[in-house]
Each structure stands twice: as structure tokens, then as C-alpha cells.
Amino acid sequence: MKILVDATSLLLRSAGIKNHVWHWLRAMRAAGGHEIAAFPLLRDLGELDHSSSLYSPAGTWPRLGLLAFLNLSGNPCMNLAAGAADVFHASNMVRNAPSNAALTATIYDLTCRLMPEFHTAGNVRADELYVDRILKRARGLIAISESSKCDAVRELRINPDRIEVIYSGIDRRFFDAIPEAAPKPYVLSVGTIEPRKNLDTLLDAWAQLPADLREQYDLVFAGLAGWKSAATMARIQSTVGVRFLGYVEESRLPGLTAGATVFVFPSLYEGFGFPPAQAMAAGVATIVSNVSSLPEVAGDAALLIDPRSPTDLAAAMSRLLTSPSLRAELGPRSRTQAARFNWSDCARRSLAFFERIAGR
Numbered sequence: 001m002k003i004l005v006d007a008t009s010l011l012l013r014s015a016g017i018k019n020h021v022w023h024w025l026r027a028m029r030a031a032g033g034h035e036i037a038a039f040p041l042l043r044d045l046g047e048l049d050h051s052s053s054l055y056s057p058a059g060t061w062p063r064l065g066l067l068a069f070l071n072l073s074g075n076p077c078m079n080l081a082a083g084a085a086d087v088f089h090a091s092n093m094v095r096n097a098p099s100n101a102a103l104t105a106t107i108y109d110l111t112c113r114l115m116p117e118f119h120t121a122g123n124v125r126a127d128e129l130y131v132d133r134i135l136k137r138a139r140g141l142i143a144i145s146e147s148s149k150c151d152a153v154r155e156l157r158i159n160p161d162r163i164e165v166i167y168s169g170i171d172r173r174f175f176d177a178i179p180e181a182a183p184k185p186y187v188l189s190v191g192t193i194e195p196r197k198n199l200d201t202l203l204d205a206w207a208q209l210p211a212d213l214r215e216q217y218d219l220v221f222a223g224l225a226g227w228k229s230a231a232t233m234a235r236i237q238s239t240v241g242v243r244f245l246g247y248v249e250e251s252r253l254p255g256l257t258a259g260a261t262v263f264v265f266p267s268l269y270e271g272f273g274f275p276p277a278q279a280m281a282a283g284v285a286t287i288v289s290n291v292s293s294l295p296e297v298a299g300d301a302a303l304l305i306d307p308r309s310p311t312d313l314a315a316a317m318s319r320l321l322t323s324p325s326l327r328a329e330l331g332p333r334s335r336t337q338a339a340r341f342n343w344s345d346c347a348r349r350s351l352a353f354f355e356r357i358a359g360r
Contacts, residue, residue: 003028003354004085004101007038008067008093010045011053011060013224015192017108019274020144020168021091022048027169027347034351039094040066040081051224051247071095073133086358090134095126097134102357105134107143107163109271109292110151111196118196118268120227131156140357142166142350144272147293164353168272169343174281175335177254186218186243187317188260188284190253190275191267193233194226198266198289198307203235205266205313206242213321214241222248222256258282261327262320265289266307273297277341280334285327287316297341301333 005025009018022045028036038045040063046054053060070078075096082088082098090097090105097103112119112127119127135141135156141163143149149163187206191197199221206219222245225233236244248256257263263279263286276288277297288294289307298304303320306312320327 001086001355001358002035002037002084003087003089003351004037004039004082005089006091006094007042007045008040008064009091010038010042011055011063013050013052015050015224016270016272016274017092018050019048020106020108020272022054023169023171023343024346024350027343028350031344031347031351034354037085039088040070048250050250067093087354089354090130090138092130095129095133097137102140103134103138104140104142104354104357105138107135107141107148107152107271109144109148109269110155111269111271113155114151115196115269118194138162140164140353142353144168145293145296147296148271164349166346166349166353167341168274168277169346170274170277170281170338170341171250171254171343173254174257174278175338177258177282179259180252180255182218182259184218185216185261186220186259187262187264187321188220188222188257188279189264189266190222190248190257190279191265192223192226193221193229193236195228195232196268198268199232200235201307201310201313202264202266203232203239203242204310205317206239208310208314209318209321213318217241217261217321218243220245220260222246222253254278254282257284260284262287262317264313264317265294266305266313267292267294268307270294270297276302277338281338283331283335285320285330286334287313287320297337299333299337299340301330301337303330 078098079100082101085101088101112124116124143165153160219242263284265276265288269292279286286302288298290304303316305316
């Protein structure tokens with residue numbers, strides 16, 4: 001069976017979706033038994049880099065141009081692009097599905113619908129097209145969390161029987177990471193600097209900590225500066241004891257994560273949430289929001305906080321920073337919980353899903 005997967009995110013500056021697609025494709029190819037191809041015309045997956053395309057400009061722009069052409073409504077050339085594929089799996093960039101292959105798709109999250117204020121108008125319109133032209137037409141859907149599935153059933157009125165929850169995996173390097181040396185102990189937050197990540201609340205909470213804790217620890221941010229980030233970036237760069245690392249390469253990220261005393265992720269909405277799952281895999285005491293998929297991913301192995309409350313977040317940080325015994329207790333539980341999410345299992349279940357959809 002040939003499965004053609006939309007991997008356009010690999011040509012873009014992207015975080016969570018790109019991470020999922022890159023690891024997922026490699027895991028399904030490693031599992032064997034089927035031909036796993038990447039659309040549009042992506043053969044070598046290269047090294048994962050969230051800051052730019054995995055291809056050179058000469059390899060990126062023609063492929064994006066091809067996607068734009070094939071996305072024209074009703075364009076019959078999409079059938080030619082699908083070729084002999086038995087299944088065409090849309091990720092989040094395809095808007096015109098082929099009619100000669102079974103259509104499936106991923107539901108990552110519904111943040112554009114639930115929180116449109118955190119997105120550009122163009123992104124919201126594009127997401128609506130994805131819903132109407134892909135998700136509602138697909139023969140079967142994969143949701144990356146129960147939370148995303150429930151949102152899709154409630155908001156899009158999709159039959160739950162059409163949706164299978166298949167969790168993402170975590171890069172094994174986080175489980176085996178050696179902590180990176182640092183000049184000072186630190187609290188870490190990883191993710192794109194954008195309103196949905198709620199980092200201003202983290203800065204407000206940091207300011208509420210006792211002075212001796214802020215003197216003992218740094219607050220470190222790692223990630224790309226994203227949409228509508230200027231005001232938050234100005235605060236990060238002007239606050240004493242706060243360090244901004246920018247984008248951290250994948251090869252360095254496990255060590256940076258493992259070296260943290262505490263990991264904090266106060267996001268307002270996530271379809272899965274790779275950064276806290278990775279921190280838990282590294283055995284780091286973690287604080288996450290009590291919304292969307294994050295309680296599902298964290299289980300009983302992290303502290304949950306109200307992301308709208310700086311006081312709640314400050315109390316959780318203070319509790320962990322002043323209690324080595326609690327951090328030591330959470331470490332093994334975190335690793336056990338994170339071990340639930342592995343790419344081999346994700347690939348096995350995904351291939352079984354595709355076989356069922358294709359009637360194999």
C-alpha cells in the first residue's frame with residue numbers, strides 16, 4: 001500500500017506540526033510494510049530545523065508554488081500528484097484533496113476556531129477552508145489527543161466514530177539527555193514567543209517570586225519570536241534575571257531541557273504540547289496549564305495551574321523551587337508518564353489506521 005502524506009510543514013518555519021510530521025514520517029518508514037511518500041515531492045527529510053525549510057530556497061519555493069497551484073479549487077491535477085497512492089493524508093496545508101485516493105487527515109487543534117484573537121485573519125480563513133474541504137470530507141481522521149478529538153466533535157459536529165486518537169511520540173534523546181552546564185540554575189520555558197503561549201503571565205508570576213529565589217535562579221526562554229511578540233520580547237529582554245536564547249537547535253535542546261531545575265509551560269491552548277512532554281521525558285519537574293490537552297499529557301506527573309492567574313503560577317514555581325524532595329518525587333513519575341508517548345507505537349497504530357481506511 002502507498003500512503004502519501006502532506007509534509008508541507010517541513011518547508012516552513014513551524015514548531016509543533018513540523019515536529020510531528022518529521023518524526024512521524026521517519027517512524028512509519030522505519031516500521032516498514034508500506035510505501036510512505038511525502039507530498040509535495042519530498043524525498044530526503046534532512047535534519048529537523050524549526051527555524052526554516054529543510055530544503056534550500058531553490059528546493060523550497062518550487063514546491064510551495066506547486067502546492068499553491070494544486071490547491072486551486074477543483075484542480076484535477078491533484079489526482080496526478082497523488083499518482084498511485086492508496087491513501088492521501090492531509091496535514092494542514094492542503095485545501096484541494098485528490099479524488100483517486102482515500103482521504104484522511106490530522107486534527108492537530110482547533111485554536112483558530114476557539115481562540116481566533118491569537119491568530120491572523122488569514123490563518124483563521126485558511127483553517128476554515130481546511131475544515132470545510134478536508135476534515136469534513138475525509139474518510140477517517142487522526143486526532144493527536146482526546147482533547148483535540150472532543151473539540152472537533154463539539155465544534156465541527158464530526159462523528160466521533162470517524163476520529164481515532166493516536167498520540168505523538170517524544171524524541172528518545174530527551175529520555176537520555178545529559179544536563180547542559182549553565183552559569184546559574186534556571187527555570188526554563190520553551191516555545192514560540194506569541195500571545196497563545198501566555199508568556200506575559202509567566203513574567204508577571206516571576207515578578208511575584210521572593211527576591212531570594214529570583215536571585216538564585218534565572219528564567220530562561222528558548223524559542224522563535226513569532227506573531228505579535230514585540231511587547232513580550234521587550235519585557236523579556238529588559239527584565240533582570242531573564243535570559244532569551246532564541247531558537248535552540250534540536251541537537252542542543254535535550255541537554256538544555258534536562259539542565260533546568262523547573263520547566264514551565266503556561267500555554268492557553270495546545271493540541272498536544274511537545275515542550276512539557278519533552279521536559280517530563282528528561283525527568284524535569286514541570287508546571288503546565290490546566291486547559292486543553294495539557295492535563296491529558298501531564299497526567300499526575302506535573303503541577304497544574306490556572307494559566308490566567310499569575311499568583312497560581314508563582315505559587316507553583318515557588319513550591320517546586322523550594323522543595324528538592326518534591327522535584328525528586330516528580331522526576332520518575334514524569335519519565336513514566338512521558339514513556340506513554342513513543343513514535344514506534346504512533347507509527348504502528350497509524351499504519352493500522354491507514355490499512356483499515358483503505359480496506360486492506
